[in-house]
Amino acid sequence: MTAPASAPTVELAVRGGTLVDADWQDRADLFVSRGRIQAVVAPGTPLPAGSGQATEIDATGRLVLPGGVDPHCHVGFTSGDFTSLDDYRACTTAAVFGGTTTIVDFAIPRPGQAPIEAAYAQRAKAAEGLCDSALHACVVSWDGTTHGQLTELAAEGVVTVKMFTTYRGENMADEDTILRTMTTLRDVGGMVVVHCEANHLIEDAQRRCAAHGGVGADRMSFTRPELAETASVAEILAIAESARAPVYFVHQSTASSVELVAAARRRGLPAFSETVAHHLVLDEGRYDGPQPERFVCCPPLRPAAAVRELGRHLFTGEITTIGSDHCCYDLAQKRSNRHDVRTMPNGLPGVETRLPVIFSEYVVGRGLPVTRFVALTSANPARTNGIHPRKGSLRPGADADLAIWDPTLRWTLTAPDLHMATDYTPYEGRTVTGKPTTVVVGGRVVVDADRLVDPTPRGRHLPATRLDLTPTLDPRLPNPTRQYA
Numbered sequence: 001m002t003a004p005a006s007a008p009t010v011e012l013a014v015r016g017g018t019l020v021d022a023d024w025q026d027r028a029d030l031f032v033s034r035g036r037i038q039a040v041v042a043p044g045t046p047l048p049a050g051s052g053q054a055t056e057i058d059a060t061g062r063l064v065l066p067g068g069v070d071p072h073c074h075v076g077f078t079s080g081d082f083t084s085l086d087d088y089r090a091c092t093t094a095a096v097f098g099g100t101t102t103i104v105d106f107a108i109p110r111p112g113q114a115p116i117e118a119a120y121a122q123r124a125k126a127a128e129g130l131c132d133s134a135l136h137a138c139v140v141s142w143d144g145t146t147h148g149q150l151t152e153l154a155a156e157g158v159v160t161v162k163m164f165t166t167y168r169g170e171n172m173a174d175e176d177t178i179l180r181t182m183t184t185l186r187d188v189g190g191m192v193v194v195h196c197e198a199n200h201l202i203e204d205a206q207r208r209c210a211a212h213g214g215v216g217a218d219r220m221s222f223t224r225p226e227l228a229e230t231a232s233v234a235e236i237l238a239i240a241e242s243a244r245a246p247v248y249f250v251h252q253s254t255a256s257s258v259e260l261v262a263a264a265r266r267r268g269l270p271a272f273s274e275t276v277a278h279h280l281v282l283d284e285g286r287y288d289g290p291q292p293e294r295f296v297c298c299p300p301l302r303p304a305a306a307v308r309e310l311g312r313h314l315f316t317g318e319i320t321t322i323g324s325d326h327c328c329y330d331l332a333q334k335r336s337n338r339h340d341v342r343t344m345p346n347g348l349p350g351v352e353t354r355l356p357v358i359f360s361e362y363v364v365g366r367g368l369p370v371t372r373f374v375a376l377t378s379a380n381p382a383r384t385n386g387i388h389p390r391k392g393s394l395r396p397g398a399d400a401d402l403a404i405w406d407p408t409l410r411w412t413l414t415a416p417d418l419h420m421a422t423d424y425t426p427y428e429g430r431t432v433t434g435k436p437t438t439v440v441v442g443g444r445v446v447v448d449a450d451r452l453v454d455p456t457p458r459g460r461h462l463p464a465t466r467l468d469l470t471p472t473l474d475p476r477l478p479n480p481t482r483q484y485a
């Protein structure tokens, strides 16, 4: 209950709030020392001797959550003719305003660039961030150097590798390359993270759309059918099972894809489902509206019934993580090729809105336990990226990254009030309940009452330790227990 007698000076105390971790919640105070959580103590516990100068945050009526970990975030991403508009500083500024204190970016190689070169270039940018970041490497094709590159990257703590089954001629990898990458990563304690959409089915759908009705932004959902996703997930699961290799599926947009992964997991395969906020909240009706280009993302938004079915799996435990798939294009970029989804930039800005939107829709709106919210948006992403319990946890020893959350505050999402490097949000005008009102990074208050109070870049690249895949294999809901009786 109390800090050890030899405890170092406490610099920050968070008092009066309800602490919520992935598997417990309780009224408690939290002490921070040297940027880390030093102790979780009974409410009102005096500070240790010598801590007279500690900053105190009154969290009465608020939740104290581990800062969000966004497992899927594209920073300054170039695809085709377009580059998304943020850098580490801009992206992490938006992240902390939204209660996210760790982002996981992707190092997608440019044509002719080696995966390791792309990863080291992206890793060097971490220091520009207002919070810490981790990295997924990416393999597109296999050559005599790939095995050595993956082994070296693993030694450097980059053990998750993105692969695509779509975007022919750009990022698409063939099945041999996926198998070899999976096998190599299995042997070095890593994991492939896959964007699954069967490219042949998508190209066929696009051809048919081009002949009948067009390939404009309003036709988005017809150009990338659900079947393309399900077919590709089944294929990649078969490769992973054959190789006995762990696998993580990014942005799964349908319940049937999630269920394929869940079935494989029950057969013993370490296989994980990520969903992203917009697929859990928005539906394809947006493509019938006046500005469908605002909602063009891959996979596309799905029918309302499919969104409900997907959301149901937040409660069954079959979904492992919720990311943002943040990709910060502005309206000029989204509009420029809106007549042809094959060439317009895919992706939605979302690093700042991920937590508020999911909290409002699912915790407030549908009764998702707040512990489960923390598991999905913070603890599990930290686990599958090998940065838990340093991140995504309120346990003593964890980095003191905190989102102090007002669960009742109602506010309206509108682009001018957000901090992402773009001029729109797909949630424009949406009123949500719940907001991070104070955000702490490494023991320092960075955001307070809608103001950036510490803009100093202190971002660090987080090398992965061994991936923690076992806890996330258990799909049961965490059972909140009284931790500090």
Ligand SMILES: [Zn+2]
Pocket: 072, 074, 325
């Ligand atoms: Zn993505």
